Amino acid sequence: MGTLRVPNVVPSADQDCERLKKAFDGWGTDEKAVIRVLGCRTTSQRRIIKDRYQQLYNESLIHRLHSELSGDFGKAVILWTQDPPERDARLAKDALRIKKKGIKHLEVIVEVACASSPHHLMAVRQAYCSLFDCSLEEDIASTVDMPLGKLLASLVSSYRYDKEVVDMSVAKSEAATLHEAIKAKQLDCDQVAWILCTRNFFQLRATFNCYKLNYGNPIDQDIKGCGNEDLESLLKMVIWCIDSPEKHFAEVIGKSIIGLGTDEDSLTRAIVSRAEIDTMKIRGEYYNMYNSSLDNAVIGDTSGDYKNFLMTLLGAKI
Amino acid sequence: MGTLRVPNVVPSADQDCERLKKAFDGWGTDEKAVIRVLGCRTTSQRRIIKDRYQQLYNESLIHRLHSELSGDFGKAVILWTQDPPERDARLAKDALRIKKKGIKHLEVIVEVACASSPHHLMAVRQAYCSLFDCSLEEDIASTVDMPLGKLLASLVSSYRYDKEVVDMSVAKSEAATLHEAIKAKQLDCDQVAWILCTRNFFQLRATFNCYKLNYGNPIDQDIKGCGNEDLESLLKMVIWCIDSPEKHFAEVIGKSIIGLGTDEDSLTRAIVSRAEIDTMKIRGEYYNMYNSSLDNAVIGDTSGDYKNFLMTLLGAKI
Structure with a gap:
């Protein structure tokens, strides 16, 4: 579940466009109004607003956002407004x-x-x-x-089958194939790629489970030390994204915030791309991983309109 | 260009459905009427007829065709009517x-x-x-x-780029890569697969041209004798389908007809799948390859409703 909050009564696309136009025109930009409109609409609602804005004012909403907004805030709003x-x-x-x-x-x-x-x-x-x-x-x-x-x-x-069809014998035999490849330090072999790139996500989760049951460690731990660090990191990322995307994105957000400075691009990407999918779960996973609140971390590391926009996508009222 | 002939004035989908229903009902099936309707409509027209038929008579047109028609004729009409x-x-x-x-x-x-x-x-x-x-x-x-x-x-x-963008330096270097692989009898190497599976069709045609210019023979000739007959045949098929699909399909039709018996499944597939794309070119290519007329060959090797249907797709009036 995402954290995007859409008002119970959604204004018409024409009303939203008028509010945006008013926020752009005149002296300065009313960033809060932009956040209140675009930050509280679903993908399909934003698409309609974009089309309608073009028809009503004969200008591209994205172009206008480019010229009105700047910095990390501008980048985030534009990413969010694109299809x-x-x-x-x-x-x-x-x-x-x-x-x-x-x-x-x-x-x-x-x-x-x-x-x-x-x-x-x-x-x-x-x-x-x-x-x-x-x-x-x-x-x-x-x-x-x-x-x-x-x-x-x-x-x-890949174009994976997208329903929950799992064959436990395939899970067992492919867990064995993955284990053999890891033992032989051959992470780059065709079979590993084939399994990870072709099987449906449910099947792969069953395979990873089987791996842990039969060989003791989670597979993402076992691939460490196979000889090619970049390939290991890439495979770990692949496994996490398939096995529990919320864990992957919690880590992306954590790494973007923790330590010196903030990696705004990663932070924005994670929140913008998951706000309608699983930010709720990411929040829980973040707490498990870092023993602290994701919302407080975002508030502590960002400021101004950028902070307000991200927090809106995380369900806060501004 | 295909050979499908659609009448200048196309009846409404409702009229077409009525004619089909009439052809099915009563004693026996009026196969000619089925051919005159379905054999003279484009893919999108057939799709509308199928939808409308379901609405009007609460039965699937495809199911009805299954129960009304049989043999190679039935198979051909059903293939043609499916999306x-x-x-x-x-x-x-x-x-x-x-x-x-x-x-x-x-x-x-x-x-x-x-x-x-x-x-x-x-x-x-x-x-x-x-x-x-x-x-x-x-x-x-x-x-x-x-x-x-x-x-x-x-x-x-693959999901290839589909516009005519060709880089001649890529064509030259990839022709060289293909030539190296052929010389080394390594048709199954990753680079060969990568080039053939990823590059856009226009780029690949330029690469095949380059190959012939720089190394003397057409590439489909050079792959013969590389050691794995099935792989050679598969690659030849890939190269022909990319380089000149009309040549490939002319050969499919030729092989399905020439010799003892007829391979109706291949013949049907070739004509049904290309009648709206390039059967006109296939006809020309067939003449070049076999020095005889494709239409006469089809007429000589088929009969009855099956013949009438294929010839209708090839633009004949029945």
């Missing part, structure tokens, strides 16, 4: 533009492939082709080194 | 059920992956999941032996 497939396609493109060691910046691609519905992943791939004149998997393969690139490209190519 | 993604998902499932040596029966999967639009392939994967409770790639991997299964699964997972 989710377009948002994730753009985030993936940005990630692939970054030339950095490690794999932290590739996190969003794993999230799209492993913590989203198969349908959403397909829509992201379509949006990516429309926006960037090549396929997501082509860009991955040409920018991410092997064997990570190969695994990531396979992950985004 | 194309569902049709191809069912054909793929049937192909994967066949336990036979060789790869001829897997042809339809290559056609869906390499001779259809990326959008159609995606729709087929969605239909497959809805119909069969698992993903197409899972079924492929569990029924087709390696390395063929791996290649086929990657092919159906």
Whole structure:
């Protein structure tokens, strides 16, 4: 369950557009009004507002937001207002533009492939082709080194069955296959990729359970020390996103806040992309992991309109 | 260009449904009327007829066709009346059920992956999941032996960019990569699969051209004798489907007709799936390959309602 709060009586799209237009026009911008409208509408409501705004004022709402808002607040509101497939396609493109060691910046691609519905992943791939004149998997393969690139490209190519169909004998035999690969320190073998990239999420959760029952440790622990640190981190991310996305996102938020400075991009991404899905569960998981409140952490590390917007998405009244 | 002929003035869906209902009811079935209606309507018109038929008579048109028509004629009309993604998902499932040596029966999967639009392939994967409770790639991997299964699964997972964007330097370097793999008799290496499964069709045609210019032979000739006959045949099929689908389908039709007996399933599949796409080109290519007329070949090898239906799809008036 998400934390987005939509008012009991939702104004018409025309009324919302008028309030936004009024917030933009005149001296300065009324950021609070922008938050009160856009921060309290579902994806489909925001889509209608965007279409209607274009018709009424002959200008793109996204362009107007770009020119009215700035900083982390502006970025967050724009991400939130974009259609989710377009948002994730753009985030993936940005990630692939970054030339950095490690794999932290590739996190969003794993999230799209492993913590989203198969349908959403397909829509992201379509949006990516429309926006960037090549396929997501082509860009991955040409920018991410092997064997990570190969695994990531396979992950985004998946179209998993999306209902709860689990075959326990498959779970047992594939847990054994994964265990063999880990023992042999061959995390990059085809079978590991094939299992993780093809099986449905329910089946994989059963396989991970089987692994723990039969071999003693959770699989994400056992992959540590297999010889390729980046591949280990990527696989750990894949396993968490499949097994319990809320744990993954609680960690993303925790890491973005804890320590010196704040990683606003990660914090924004996690809250914006999950506010309609599972921020409620993420909040619980955050408490389990860090023994403190997610809401207090966000309040403590952000300020101004940016803080107000994130807290609105987390269900606070402003 | 296809050969499907739609009348200048198309009756309303209600009129079409009435004519179909009349053709079914009473003593025997009026097959000619069925052909005149369904054989002369586009995919979207057939979809509307199917929906309207269900509403008007509270029965499924497909079920009724099953009970009214039989043999190759019945199979052909039903394939033609199904939604194309569902049709191809069912054909793929049937192909994967066949336990036979060789790869001829897997042809339809290559056609869906390499001779259809990326959008159609995606729709087929969605239909497959809805119909069969698992993903197409899972079924492929569990029924087709390696390395063929791996290649086929990657092919159906592709979502290629679908506009004409070609990078000649990529064409040159990937032609070289393919040439190296062929020289080393390593048709099953990751790079070959990656190039064929990911690049857009226009780019791949440029790569195949480059190959011929730089290394003398067409690539589909050079792959012969690489050591794994099934893999060679599969790759030849992939290359033809990408490079010139009309050549592939002309050959499918030719092989289904020439020699002892007729392979009606292949003949039907080729004509039904291409009648709205490129049967005009297939006709030309057939003449080039066999120095005889495709229409005469179909007339000579089929009979009765089945012949009339196929010829209607090929643009003849009956």
